Amino acid sequence: MAKIAVFVGSLRKDSLNKKLAQNLESFAPDGVKFEYVNLEQPLFNGDVEADLPKSVRAMKAMVEGADAVLFVTPEYNRSIPGVLKNAIDWSTRPNNSFIGKPVAIAGATNGALGTAVAQSNLRHIVSHLGMYLMGQPELYFNFASQKLDERGVVTDENREKLNSYIDHFVEHINKLT
Numbered sequence: 001m002a003k004i005a006v007f008v009g010s011l012r013k014d015s016l017n018k019k020l021a022q023n024l025e026s027f028a029p030d031g032v033k034f035e036y037v038n039l040e041q042p043l044f045n046g047d048v049e050a051d052l053p054k055s056v057r058a059m060k061a062m063v064e065g066a067d068a069v070l071f072v073t074p075e076y077n078r079s080i081p082g083v084l085k086n087a088i089d090w091s092t093r094p095n096n097s098f099i100g101k102p103v104a105i106a107g108a109t110n111g112a113l114g115t116a117v118a119q120s121n122l123r124h125i126v127s128h129l130g131m132y133l134m135g136q137p138e139l140y141f142n143f144a145s146q147k148l149d150e151r152g153v154v155t156d157e158n159r160e161k162l163n164s165y166i167d168h169f170v171e172h173i174n175k176l177t
């Protein structure tokens with residue numbers, strides 16, 4: 001059983017990124033479990049590192065117990081959302097919970113560029129964290145609303161892309177674990 005800790009960089013109820021993550025989960029092979037990380041954390045404050053908030057401890061435990069990490073995130077102002085950066089910062093203090101984990105990055109937007117700049121920023125961060133990034137395939141889920149039906153399920157012509165993405169990620173994880 002491979003456990004993947006999933007960070008969705010949007011707190012919105014109708015988040016396109018949450019829908020993308022759920023669609024990827026639906027294509028995951030048997031034995032692969034998605035565990036959604038709670039990003040509703042207090043703002044990072046180095047003064048409380050010695051006595052971490054309970055929610056932060058739970059988040060770090062989820063990451064440390066996972067075989068891999070998947071980031072599915074929108075782009076905010078040509079970077080990653082603050083809630084995601086905050087969760088990453090907490091997850092690296094006082095110890096780096098991410099170190100050595102296989103990781104993949106994806107993102108959804110209704111725009112044309114498909115979160116490319118945010119994903120590029122995040123690649124820099126994960127390489128600094130000592131994670132093992134899946135370089136290919138990339139997943140820029142642009143014009144997202146056009147690719148999802150009214151229930152949020154990916155349309156037939158886009159299924160293969162998501163299916164192949166998660167298959168490659170599982171292969172990447174298996175090579176490293």
Ligand SMILES: Cc1cc2nc3c(=O)[nH]c(=O)nc-3n(C[C@H](O)[C@H](O)[C@H](O)COP(=O)(O)O)c2cc1C
Nearest residue numbers: 010012015016017018074075076077078109110111
């Ligand atoms: C504060 C803010 C900044 C944004 N900046 C960008 C941006 O730089 N590039 C972009 O393509 N979309 C940008 N957007 C639009 C988001 O891609 C869009 O709101 C997306 O649907 C958010 O993801 P979600 O549906 O998962 O919540 C921005 C949205 C917000 C709220």
